[in-house]
Amino acid sequence: xxxxxxQLSNVVKEYPLGHVTVTALDGVSLDIDAGDFxxxxxxxxxxxxTILNMIGCVDVPTRGEVVVDGQPTRTLSDRxxxxxxxxxxxxxxxxxxxxxxxxxxxxxxFPLLLQxxxxxxxxxxxVAEMVEKVGLTPQSGQRPSELSGGQRQRVAIxxxxxxxxxxxxxxxxxxxxxxxxxxxxxxxxxxLNETEQTTFIFSTxxxxxxxxxxxxxxxxxxxxxxxxxxxxxxxxxxx
Amino acid sequence: xxxxxxxxxxxxxxxxxxxLSLAIGAVTMLLVLLQSLSQGLNETxxxxxxxxxxGHVNVAGFFKSKPSDASPILxxxxxxxxxxxxxxxxxxxxxDRARGWGKIISDSGSVQSGLTGVNxxxxxxxxKIVQMARExxxxxxxxxxxxxxxxxxxxxxxLMLFAAQARKLNVTVGDQVTISIETIDGxxxxxxxxxxxxxRDIGFMSGWSVFLNRSSLKSLYEQADTSTGxxxxxxxxxxxxxxxxxxxxxxxILESKxxxxxxxDPNPFWMKFDKVLAEDWxxxxxxxxxxxxEVSFLKWVLVALDSIxxxxxxxLTFVIxxxxxxxxxxxxxxxxxxxxTVRAIGLSQSGVLTMFLLESLLLxxxxxxxxSALGASIAWLIDxxxxxxxxxxxxxxxxxxxxxxxxxxxxxxxxxxxxTFITGLxxxxxxxxxxxxxxxxxxxxxx
Numbered sequence: 001x002x003x004x005x006x007q008l009s010n011v012v013k014e015y016p017l018g019h020v021t022v023t024a025l026d027g028v029s030l031d032i033d034a035g036d037f038x039x040x041x042x043x044x045x046x047x048x049x050t051i052l053n054m055i056g057c058v059d060v061p062t063r064g065e066v067v068v069d070g071q072p073t074r075t076l077s078d079r080x081x082x083x084x085x086x087x088x089x090x091x092x093x094x095x096x097x098x099x100x101x102x103x104x105x106x107x108x109x110f111p112l113l114l115q116x117x118x119x120x121x122x123x124x125x126x127v128a129e130m131v132e133k134v135g136l137t138p139q140s141g142q143r144p145s146e147l148s149g150g151q152r153q154r155v156a157i158x159x160x161x162x163x164x165x166x167x168x169x170x171x172x173x174x175x176x177x178x179x180x181x182x183x184x185x186x187x188x189x190x191x192l193n194e195t196e197q198t199t200f201i202f203s204t205x206x207x208x209x210x211x212x213x214x215x216x217x218x219x220x221x222x223x224x225x226x227x228x229x230x231x232x233x234x235x236x237x238x239x
Numbered sequence: 240x241x242x243x244x245x246x247x248x249x250x251x252x253x254x255x256x257x258x259l260s261l262a263i264g265a266v267t268m269l270l271v272l273l274q275s276l277s278q279g280l281n282e283t284x285x286x287x288x289x290x291x292x293x294g295h296v297n298v299a300g301f302f303k304s305k306p307s308d309a310s311p312i313l314x315x316x317x318x319x320x321x322x323x324x325x326x327x328x329x330x331x332x333x334x335d336r337a338r339g340w341g342k343i344i345s346d347s348g349s350v351q352s353g354l355t356g357v358n359x360x361x362x363x364x365x366x367k368i369v370q371m372a373r374e375x376x377x378x379x380x381x382x383x384x385x386x387x388x389x390x391x392x393x394x395x396x397x398l399m400l401f402a403a404q405a406r407k408l409n410v411t412v413g414d415q416v417t418i419s420i421e422t423i424d425g426x427x428x429x430x431x432x433x434x435x436x437x438x439r440d441i442g443f444m445s446g447w448s449v450f451l452n453r454s455s456l457k458s459l460y461e462q463a464d465t466s467t468g469x470x471x472x473x474x475x476x477x478x479x480x481x482x483x484x485x486x487x488x489x490x491x492i493l494e495s496k497x498x499x500x501x502x503x504d505p506n507p508f509w510m511k512f513d514k515v516l517a518e519d520w521x522x523x524x525x526x527x528x529x530x531x532x533e534v535s536f537l538k539w540v541l542v543a544l545d546s547i548x549x550x551x552x553x554x555l556t557f558v559i560x561x562x563x564x565x566x567x568x569x570x571x572x573x574x575x576x577x578x579x580t581v582r583a584i585g586l587s588q589s590g591v592l593t594m595f596l597l598e599s600l601l602l603x604x605x606x607x608x609x610x611s612a613l614g615a616s617i618a619w620l621i622d623x624x625x626x627x628x629x630x631x632x633x634x635x636x637x638x639x640x641x642x643x644x645x646x647x648x649x650x651x652x653x654x655x656x657x658x659t660f661i662t663g664l665x666x667x668x669x670x671x672x673x674x675x676x677x678x679x680x681x682x683x684x685x686x
Contacts, residue, residue: 058583058678078588086585093682097580101247106240113240114585159584 003070004031005166005199006055011064013050013222024050026222027064032201034166037193038228039210040203042219048203049171051219055201056089056169057081069166086114090160092170092189092202096152098144098159105131105140108158115163130158134188150181154188161192170202174209186212241590245598252570259566259602264610266555267658271614273548274650279622279643280541284534287441290368291448292353292507293533294334294471295479296486298323298493299508300501300525301515302466309515310423311338311508314523316467319498323470326492328485329478334361337456338468340509341420343400343449345408352404352449353509354420356456356468359393363473365450366390369399372439374412377405387412391435395458398451399436410434418451420459430459440640444537469508482529490527499524505532556661563665567599571673578673579681588674595670596663603662607655615651618644 013025025047032038032055040048053059054066057073060081066073069088073081085091098107105127112123131140134154144152153173160168170189174182190212193200202209210216218226249256289295302314313319316335323333337356342349357365366389374381391397398418400408410416412434419429432451440446457466474485486503494500501524504511508526531538571578578591586594626642 053679056583058579058682082582082585082587085583091580091583093580095576097576097682099244099577099581101244101251102240106243110240110581111584114590163585 005034005036005069006030006032006201007065007067008051008054009065009067011051011054011061011066013047013054013059014062024222025054025061028219028222028224030217030224030227032167032199034199035193035197037190037200037212037214038202038217039213039215040201040217040219041205041210042203042225043205046219047222048205048219050222052169052171052201052203055167056091057085086111087163088166090163090165090168090198092153092156092160092168092173094172094175096144096149096156096176098152098155100144103141103143104136104147104155104158107144107155108162111159111163126162127158130162133161133192134158148181149177150185153177153181153185157185157188157192161196161198164196165198167199167201170200172203172205174204174206179208182206182209241594241597242601244594245601248570248574248598249602255566255570256602259563260606260609262559262562263603263606263658263662264613266552266559267607267610267654268614268617269555270548270552270654270658271611271646271651272618272644273544273551274654275615275618275622275644275646276642277541277544277548278645278647278650280544282645283441283639283643284537284541285530286368287444288530288534289473290364291441291444292355293528293530294469295474295482295530296327296472296489297469297528297530297533298472298489298525299338299469299528300523301511302523303515303518303521306519306521307516308423309512311512312462312466312468313470313525314463314466316470317465319493319525320470322492322496323472323489326489327472327474328488329474329481331473331475332361332363334358334363334471334473335453335467336469336471337453337460337462338508339420339456339460341418341459343398343404343408344417344419345410345414347409348407350404350407351447353447354418354456355448355450356453357392357450358453359390369438369441372402372405372437374437376439377402377437378409378411381411387434387436389436389438392450392452394435395452395455396430396432397435397455398432398449399438400434400449401438401440401445403440403446404449405434405437412437418449418459422460428459428461430455444534482531486527486529493525493527501526503527505529505535507533507536510536556658560661560665563599563662564669567595567666567669568672570598571595571669574673575676575681578676579678579683582676582678583682591674591676592670595673596666599666599670600659600663603659604655606662607658610658611651611654614654615646618646 008028008030011025011028015022015024040051042048054061055068057068060074068084071084108130109123109127112118112126131137134157136151136154139147139151174185177185186209189200192198204210215228217224217228300313302310302312320333335358339354341354342351371385373383374386375383389399392399414434416432416434417429418432419427421427478485490500621642622644628640628642
């Protein structure tokens with residue numbers, strides 16, 4: 001059996017808030033396998049986003065260890081973390097977070113440009129392919145402000161996947177979408193998970209969205225309530 | 240992509256971009272205008288100096304027959320001139336002018352003036368640069384026509400006045416005046432002269448200059464044929480601006496030929512009398528000066544203008560820099576979430592810094608280019624319109640009766656580079672702040 005692509009070992013994350021210290025994660029341990037399609041579920045403030053931030057290398061733990069694709073993140077420099085994010089990880093945000101002044105194609109191309117080593121022709125080809133996969137070829141020259149919420153989230157998915165990352169994090173990707181669009185987005189993510197073998201880790205508290213997950217990790221008060229390992233009945237129950 | 244993001248962000252924040260561009264452009268325009276005024280003044284000064292009282296380099300000196308006197312003459316000019324004509328680097332030509340100081344007296348008044356004796360046959364620029372005045376420019380109810388002829392200066396007893404002097408003396412072309420001088424021995428000599436031409440004023444320097452036939456002036460001072468006031472060395476265009484270098488070179492050459500040289504004193508000859516009179520030597524000493532030394536007493540005008548320019552631009556630049564800093568800070572605050580997003584995607588800290596700096600530099604470049612172009616165009620328009628200056632105080636200040644502005648390409652380029660750099664520098668701190676934001680903090684921003 002291969003090593004997990006993500007390992008969280010007894011992770012604690014504390015934030016100073018005025019004179020008090022808030023514990024966002026309290027001893028979280030979790031293994032995620034490559035190619036998984038996993039949801040982190042829990043109520044608001046339970047620590048879902050913090051876990052995604054740890055795995056996404058935009059934050060580091062106060063204590064404990066986060067290992068992403070074999071690299072312990074706590075000891076990495078900012079430059080190394082940036083490189084890890086650029087080459088191994090993709091992000092999909094709840095509010096889409098597209099660059100408003102760039103077109104659909106340019107938003108998708110942006111991470112490829114940051115990678116630097118990909119030639120212009122190859123970039124154009126990959127952007128066109130990815131935009132087509134998310135069904136936005138006709139809109140590729142439009143700016144985000146000209147798109148619907150669902151279309152914007154498709155752009156975000158294309159941007160997250162265009163670098164062919166090993167892991168994609170999605171923080172409540174359907175929260176700002178209507179149910180039909182949300183359903184379509186999750187189906188698209190699932191399809192890409194199956195065809196591209198990309199690991200998807202997304203947070204949600206929507207049972208309909210959870211139903212698509214291969215595995216559900218339940219979080220409450222910064223602790224893992226259920227890591228979803230071999231507990232298929234939980235998935236069914238959630239559905 | 241950075242360029243696209245920068246340009247589009249600037250276009251998106253239209254009002255902010257426009258206001259900042261206007262402010263930066265206005266200061267750049269002002270700088271170009273003030274620099275062109277300073278340059279114009281400098282050009283007027285060099286033209287006035289090299290036409291009226293100096294060559295690019297001047298070889299003059301003092302002769303003392305006894306320690307207690309001093310004559311501002313070269314007692315044996317021909318061999319000196321031969322050396323200059325043979326060995327001056329970048330030489331165009333040499334002219335020989337007699338110099339003196341005296342009183343011009345007419346029926347209705349008198350003026351004190353420097354007297355310059357010219358040999359018209361060897362003068363190359365005097366007749367071209369000096370413009371004749373119409374009679375109504377120096378006389379009430381005068382005719383609207385130029386009278387007289389500068390070429391008559393070739394004849395003995397002829398003199399040329401400038402308009403301000405003619406007005407004071409209430410004379411016109413053809414009138415007789417008396418020229419009175421005092422020799423070094425305290426003897427007063429006079430001669431009668433005919434006004435053969437009246438020229439337009441060249442700044443206020445021309446108020447002190449009367450040109451007359453060289454041999455007449457020498458006769459008036461009872462000078463020997465071989466003596467003269469100054470040998471004025473004019474340089475070829477490629478050597479202009481290198482007067483000091485040429486002067487130093489000539490100093491070495493003349494010293495090697497056995498001439499006794501005076502220490503360099505960057506002042507006109509008439510400011511050196513007291514010092515030379517107090518010195519205990521006899522014979523001939525050579526004094527070398529540049530045209531700038533000869534008009535050093537006027538340099539305060541340029542220094543004053545440049546100081547005002549510096550102060551004004553420094554204050555405005557400070558205000559603009561604070562404005563730019565605030566604007567970029569505002570932009571960073573508005574785009575905090577965007578910063579978090581691009582950092583999460585994989586943009587490095589230096590990438591964020593580049594993104595914000597490029598935006599400011601582009602704004603600076605656009606605004607300064609526009610401001611410089613506008614400033615240069617306005618300066619050109621003012622200069623070509625030959626705007627007349629009616630106020631005597633301003634006339635004195637700018638040394639001309641018309642406003643002369645001169646734009647040099649290097650001034651425009653310097654203004655563009657300097658203000659673009661200042662714009663970038665002003666944005667550096669907020670851009671650094673943006674680049675140092677933690678991605679997670681930036682992403683969770685409410686904006």
